[in-house]
Amino acid sequence: MKWLKNRFVVVSFLALLVFVVLAGIRFSGGLQMMELSIYDRLLALKTDSQVASPIVIIKETEADLKRFGFPVSDGYYAEALEKLLAAGASVAGVDKYRDQPVAPGSKQLEQVLTAHDTIFWIFFVGTPEQGSIAPPQFLLNGSQIGFNNTLPDTDGVFRRGLLFMDDKEVTYSSFPLLIAQKYLSAKNINPEGTEQGFLRLGQAVFSPLPDHFGPYIHEDMGGYQVFLNYPSLHRSFPGFTLSQLIDGEIPAASLKDKIVLLGSTAPSLNDYKLLPGFKEPRFGVELHAHLIDQILQAALGTYPLQSDWPEIYEYAWLALWCLLGGLASLKRGGLTHMTAILLAGLTILFVIAVFFQELWIPLLPPALGWMLTLIACVVWFSNQERNERQQLLKIFEQHVSPQVAANLWENRDKYFDAGGVLPSQITATVLFSDLAGFTPISETMTPVALMSWLNAYMEEMSNIIMAENGMIKGYMGDGIMAVFGAPAFKDDVDGIKADALSAVASGLGMNQRLKELNLVWQQQGLPPAYMRVGIHTGLGVAGTLGCKQRMEYTVTGETTITASRLESFDKTISAPTLDLPCRILIGESTWELVRDRYQTVKVGEFQLKGKVNMFNIYQVIS
Numbered sequence: 001m002k003w004l005k006n007r008f009v010v011v012s013f014l015a016l017l018v019f020v021v022l023a024g025i026r027f028s029g030g031l032q033m034m035e036l037s038i039y040d041r042l043l044a045l046k047t048d049s050q051v052a053s054p055i056v057i058i059k060e061t062e063a064d065l066k067r068f069g070f071p072v073s074d075g076y077y078a079e080a081l082e083k084l085l086a087a088g089a090s091v092a093g094v095d096k097y098r099d100q101p102v103a104p105g106s107k108q109l110e111q112v113l114t115a116h117d118t119i120f121w122i123f124f125v126g127t128p129e130q131g132s133i134a135p136p137q138f139l140l141n142g143s144q145i146g147f148n149n150t151l152p153d154t155d156g157v158f159r160r161g162l163l164f165m166d167d168k169e170v171t172y173s174s175f176p177l178l179i180a181q182k183y184l185s186a187k188n189i190n191p192e193g194t195e196q197g198f199l200r201l202g203q204a205v206f207s208p209l210p211d212h213f214g215p216y217i218h219e220d221m222g223g224y225q226v227f228l229n230y231p232s233l234h235r236s237f238p239g240f241t242l243s244q245l246i247d248g249e250i251p252a253a254s255l256k257d258k259i260v261l262l263g264s265t266a267p268s269l270n271d272y273k274l275l276p277g278f279k280e281p282r283f284g285v286e287l288h289a290h291l292i293d294q295i296l297q298a299a300l301g302t303y304p305l306q307s308d309w310p311e312i313y314e315y316a317w318l319a320l321w322c323l324l325g326g327l328a329s330l331k332r333g334g335l336t337h338m339t340a341i342l343l344a345g346l347t348i349l350f351v352i353a354v355f356f357q358e359l360w361i362p363l364l365p366p367a368l369g370w371m372l373t374l375i376a377c378v379v380w381f382s383n384q385e386r387n388e389r390q391q392l393l394k395i396f397e398q399h400v401s402p403q404v405a406a407n408l409w410e411n412r413d414k415y416f417d418a419g420g421v422l423p424s425q426i427t428a429t430v431l432f433s434d435l436a437g438f439t440p441i442s443e444t445m446t447p448v449a450l451m452s453w454l455n456a457y458m459e460e461m462s463n464i465i466m467a468e469n470g471m472i473k474g475y476m477g478d479g480i481m482a483v484f485g486a487p488a489f490k491d492d493v494d495g496i497k498a499d500a501l502s503a504v505a506s507g508l509g510m511n512q513r514l515k516e517l518n519l520v521w522q523q524q525g526l527p528p529a530y531m532r533v534g535i536h537t538g539l540g541v542a543g544t545l546g547c548k549q550r551m552e553y554t555v556t557g558e559t560t561i562t563a564s565r566l567e568s569f570d571k572t573i574s575a576p577t578l579d580l581p582c583r584i585l586i587g588e589s590t591w592e593l594v595r596d597r598y599q600t601v602k603v604g605e606f607q608l609k610g611k612v613n614m615f616n617i618y619q620v621i622s
Helices: 007-027 032-045 062-068 074-086 106-115 175-185 242-246 284-300 311-331 335-355 364-396 402-410 438-443 447-467 493-523 558-568 588-594
Strands: 055-060 091-095 119-127 131-133 145-147 158-166 171-173 199-201 204-206 224-227 239-241 259-264 424-435 471-476 479-484 531-546 551-556 582-587 600-606 615-620
Touching: 007 311, 007 364, 032 335, 032 364, 055 062, 055 242, 055 284, 062 242, 074 091, 074 106, 074 242, 074 259, 091 175, 091 284, 106 119, 119 175, 145 171, 145 175, 158 175, 158 284, 171 175, 175 199, 175 259, 175 284, 199 284, 204 284, 239 242, 259 284, 311 335, 311 364, 335 364, 424 447, 424 493, 424 551, 424 558, 438 447, 447 471, 447 479, 447 493, 471 551, 479 493, 479 558, 493 531, 493 582, 493 588, 493 615, 531 558, 531 588, 551 558, 558 582, 582 588, 588 615
Parallel strands: 055 239, 055 259, 091 119, 091 259, 119 145, 531 582
Antiparallel strands: 119 131, 158 171, 158 224, 199 204, 424 479, 424 531, 471 479, 531 551, 582 615, 600 615
16 A cells, blocks of 8 residues: 555554554553552652651650550540640541540540540541441531541552542541641631632642542542652651650650550551552551641642643643654664663653652653553564665676665665656666677587576676676576666766766776686687677666566666667677687767776777767777
C-alpha cells in the first residue's frame, strides 16, 4: 500500500495503535498498581515541608502494657490527659477503642472528657456484617468523637484518607479532621463551604476525590476522600512513652500548644499501617498524624494538596508521547544512538514528574507510549529498509562494487521509490567490450571447457570494471556492457569527468590483464585472444524495466548506441596486437574529458552505422 511508504503516516498510525492499546489497558485499570508504585518512589524523592509540624505522639509501648496492664484502665488515661492539659497541649486525641469502661477510674475519665472540648476519641463506623465499635459511652452523642476508618489500596498501602462518611442517617467527621479543625479554630480558621458544597479550611479547598483521580480507575471513591501527599513523610513526629507522661518526665515546653496523639505502638496490638515508600509498616497513630499534618499545612498554605489533570488531559498527554516516540524514530541510528534517544525521553518525563510533584502528571503510561512507539517504529522502518535493501541487491546484485552499493544505500531516497529505481536523465560514460579472437579459441575446446574458460575471462574483466566503480549492465555472449555514472549518478563536471577517467582506466586495465592471460594461454597451447572496447560519454535515461517478479536496471539512449558502435567499428582499423591486445576507441565527448590524463591518437572522422553526422574517433594508447 502506497501510504505505508510515507514515514509520517506510518509514525502516526503506529502511535495511534500504541495509544489505543495503552489507553484501553489503563481504562481497564491494568496500570493502576504500577502507577501507584511509581508514585510511591516519586514521593520518596520529594522534599518535606519546611514548616515544623505541631504534632507530638504519646506511645503506648509493650513496656507500658506490662506496667499498666492490658487493657490500660480508664484511670491511667484520665491521668495522662490531665497531665497533657496541665502542660498546655492545644488539642489531644486518643487513638484507642474504649466502647466499654475499664475500671478503675472510669468516672475520673468521664469528668476529664466532658469538661474539656479539646480532647477527642475514636470510634469505628462499621457495617452490619463487620460490626462497629462505639466511642466511650459518655461521648456517644458529643462532638468529640471521630471515626478512624482508613482506606488501604489493593497492595495495603495507605494513599487516601477520609474526612467524612455516613451510615445513610448520620454524617460523621474523621478523627484527624476534628483535631485539625480544633487546632485551626484557635488561629481563627474555621470550616466554610464552597458553592460546590466542598470543605474550605483557610487557604485550601478539600474537594472529594472524583471517580477517576490519577491512576485510580475502579476504586470505591465513596465518602469524602482526599489523596495523601504526606508533607512530613521523611521525618518522624516527636514522641514520648505513656510512662514518661505519667511519671512527669516530659518537659512542658515539648507539649505546650501542641497537638498530642495518644496511640499504641506495641507490636502485640498489631496496629500497623503501610505508608508509601516504607518497607517496614508504621503504626496507626502515625497515619492519623500524617493526615492531620496534611490538613494543617494545606489550610495554612505551607504545603499544597495533591491535584490532578482532567482525565482527557491525561489521555492527551499519553497520545503526545506516543507521537513523540514515533517522530524520534525518524532520527534513528545505531543501537547506542537509539538507546540514548530512548533514555533521553524517559529522563525528560521523570524530571517533569518530579518537578511538578503537587500535580499528578502520569509517568508510566506516557513512558510506555514513548518506548513502545519508538521501538515499534524502529522495527517497522528497519524491516522496511531490509526489504528495500533486498530489492536493491536484487536489482544490482553482482553488478556494482561494494563502494557503489554503499553509496546507493546511503542515498536511497534520491534514487529509489516503491516501484524500483527512479527514472532519471543522467550524463554517464558507457563501455562496451567484445572478444575479437573468440572463434579460434572456441574451436580448440569442448563446450564445457569453453564455458569454464569464458567464465574465468568474464570474472577477470568484471573485477577490473567494478574496481573502478563501474556497473556491469550485462553480459552478451563474450561481450560486456558497463556504465560509469549510474545508478549513483553525478551532475557536476568533476563527477562526470571522474566517471570518464574510470571507464578509460578500466579499458587499460582490461588490456593489461589480457596481455597476462595471453601468456598463460600460450603456455597451455591456446591461441591468444583480443578485445575491442568502445567508450562514449553523454546523456542517457536510467531506470528499471520489467515487473515486480523480474525487474532489471538499464541505461538507454544515444550514448549507449554510440558506445556499442565504437566497439564494433571497422575491425581492420587499429586492430589489436599482442603488445596492445585491447583496442580502445572513445568518442570526442569522452576524449575532451580524459585527454589531459591519457595518451590518445585521433583515428579520424567517420560516420558511424545508423548515424547521419560525422563523428571524431580517438584511440587510447596508454
